[in-house]
Amino acid sequence: MDNVIEENTELPSDLSCRRSHHPEHVKKDLTNRLNRIEGQIRGIKGMVEKDIYCDDIITQLSATQSALNSVAKVLLQGHLKGCVANRLAEGDEEVLDELLVTIQKLMRK
Amino acid sequence: MDNVIEENTELPSDLSCRRSHHPEHVKKDLTNRLNRIEGQIRGIKGMVEKDIYCDDIITQLSATQSALNSVAKVLLQGHLKGCVANRLAEGDEEVLDELLVTIQKLMRK
Amino acid sequence: MDNVIEENTELPSDLSCRRSHHPEHVKKDLTNRLNRIEGQIRGIKGMVEKDIYCDDIITQLSATQSALNSVAKVLLQGHLKGCVANRLAEGDEEVLDELLVTIQKLMRK
Amino acid sequence: MDNVIEENTELPSDLSCRRSHHPEHVKKDLTNRLNRIEGQIRGIKGMVEKDIYCDDIITQLSATQSALNSVAKVLLQGHLKGCVANRLAEGDEEVLDELLVTIQKLMRK
Known part of the structure; x- marks a missing residue:
C-alpha cells in the first residue's frame, strides 16, 4: 500500500514543495x-465494540466509502480548475500524464 | 445516503437488538x-490545511479507501462464518437474501 | 490477469468437473x-470506428460495466441459494472460504 | 440506465456531431x-450454457470488467491529450466541467 501519512507524521520532503491553492470555502467544505x-x-x-450486527456495520462502512468518494470529487474539481x-x-x-495516474487511483478496479 | 451513525448518536432501536459475536482477537484487529x-x-x-498538492491528497484518499475495504472483508468473513x-x-x-443485499453494498457499482 | 476463457477455447479440466444447476429461467435471463x-x-x-466523441463512448462503457455487475448479482444469488x-x-x-474469495473478486478495490 | 447504444441502432443526432481524432494505432488497440x-x-x-460452477464464471466476469476498465483508460488518455x-x-x-462528469462515471461509487 502507498506510503500512508497519518496525523502527526512529518510530510515527506518531496510532498511539501508541491502546493495547491484551494479557495477558503473549498477548504472549509473539505474539512467539514x-x-x-x-x-x-x-x-x-462503537458498533464493533457493542457487537452490533455485521450487516448494519457494513451499511455504515459503505456510507463512509461514499463520503470519501465525494471528498475525492471535490478535490478533483479544484485540481482540474486550478x-x-x-x-x-x-x-x-x-x-x-500526472492527471491520468491520479484518475486511475480513483477508478473502479 | 443511508442513515449515518456518528460517534455519540444513540443507535436506532431496530439496530440494537441484532447482535454479532466476533472473537476478541477479531474485534481487536477491527479496532486497530x-x-x-x-x-x-x-x-x-492536515494536508488540506497545509495546501498540499491535490494529487498527493488523492493518493492518501485512495489508500484510506483500500483500508476501509479491508475492514469490510474482515467483517464479511466473520459474518459468513458466524x-x-x-x-x-x-x-x-x-x-x-440479507447476505446478497449486504454484498451488493460492497460491490463495484 | 486471470486465465481468460474465450469463446471456443476448451475449458480447463479442473473447471469442467464443478457444476452449477441454475433453473432454466435463470439461465435464459443470464443469456439475454x-x-x-x-x-x-x-x-x-462502431463508435470508435466512427470517431465518436470519447465522452460519449465512456458513457457507453460505464453502462456496459453496470450491465456486467447485474449479471454478477444474478449469478451470486443463484450461487448462494444453490x-x-x-x-x-x-x-x-x-x-x-471459497465464497469470501468470490465476493472479493466483485468488491470495490 | 443511460440510453444504451447497441450494434445497429442509429446514433442519436446530438452524438454524431461531436468527434474524436484518435491516431490509427490507438483505434486499432481499442478495437483489438x-x-x-x-x-x-x-x-x-458458453459457461452458463454448460452449467459451469458459478465461482468460475464470476472469475471470468471479473476479468472482463478489468478488461473494460483498461479500455476506459486508453480512451481517457486519448481524450485528455486530444x-x-x-x-x-x-x-x-x-x-x-465535462471532464469531471466523465471521470465520475468511471470512479468507484
Whole structure:
C-alpha cells in the first residue's frame, strides 16, 4: 500500500514543495466533510465494540466509502480548475500524464 | 445516503437488538484498523490545511479507501462464518437474501 | 490477469468437473443479459470506428460495466441459494472460504 | 440506465456531431481489446450454457470488467491529450466541467 501519512507524521520532503491553492470555502467544505467521516469511523468503532450486527456495520462502512468518494470529487474539481488548467496554460503538458495516474487511483478496479 | 451513525448518536432501536459475536482477537484487529483509518483522515485534513498538492491528497484518499475495504472483508468473513452459518444451520434461509443485499453494498457499482 | 476463457477455447479440466444447476429461467435471463452486453460491445466498436466523441463512448462503457455487475448479482444469488446452501447443508463449511474469495473478486478495490 | 447504444441502432443526432481524432494505432488497440472482450462474453455465455460452477464464471466476469476498465483508460488518455488539451488551448474551460462528469462515471461509487 502507498506510503500512508497519518496525523502527526512529518510530510515527506518531496510532498511539501508541491502546493495547491484551494479557495477558503473549498477548504472549509473539505474539512467539514472529513470531520463527519472521522465521526463516522468512531461510530463504526462503537458498533464493533457493542457487537452490533455485521450487516448494519457494513451499511455504515459503505456510507463512509461514499463520503470519501465525494471528498475525492471535490478535490478533483479544484485540481482540474486550478493546478491542471494553470499548468496547461503555461504549456506544461506533463500535467496530463500526472492527471491520468491520479484518475486511475480513483477508478473502479 | 443511508442513515449515518456518528460517534455519540444513540443507535436506532431496530439496530440494537441484532447482535454479532466476533472473537476478541477479531474485534481487536477491527479496532486497530479503524484507529489507523481515523489517523489517516486526520492526516488528510492536515494536508488540506497545509495546501498540499491535490494529487498527493488523492493518493492518501485512495489508500484510506483500500483500508476501509479491508475492514469490510474482515467483517464479511466473520459474518459468513458466524451469523450466516449459524442461521443457515437453524434452517433460516432468509439470511441468504440479507447476505446478497449486504454484498451488493460492497460491490463495484 | 486471470486465465481468460474465450469463446471456443476448451475449458480447463479442473473447471469442467464443478457444476452449477441454475433453473432454466435463470439461465435464459443470464443469456439475454449477456447477448445485450455483446451488442453493447459491438456498438462501442462502431463508435470508435466512427470517431465518436470519447465522452460519449465512456458513457457507453460505464453502462456496459453496470450491465456486467447485474449479471454478477444474478449469478451470486443463484450461487448462494444453490451451491452454497446445499454444501453447507451437507456440513461442507469450506464453501464459505471459497465464497469470501468470490465476493472479493466483485468488491470495490 | 443511460440510453444504451447497441450494434445497429442509429446514433442519436446530438452524438454524431461531436468527434474524436484518435491516431490509427490507438483505434486499432481499442478495437483489438473490444474484440477480445466480445470473445470473453461469448465464453461466459458458453459457461452458463454448460452449467459451469458459478465461482468460475464470476472469475471470468471479473476479468472482463478489468478488461473494460483498461479500455476506459486508453480512451481517457486519448481524450485528455486530444480533445481536452485542444479545447483548453482554445480557451474553452467548459471542457473541464465535462471532464469531471466523465471521470465520475468511471470512479468507484
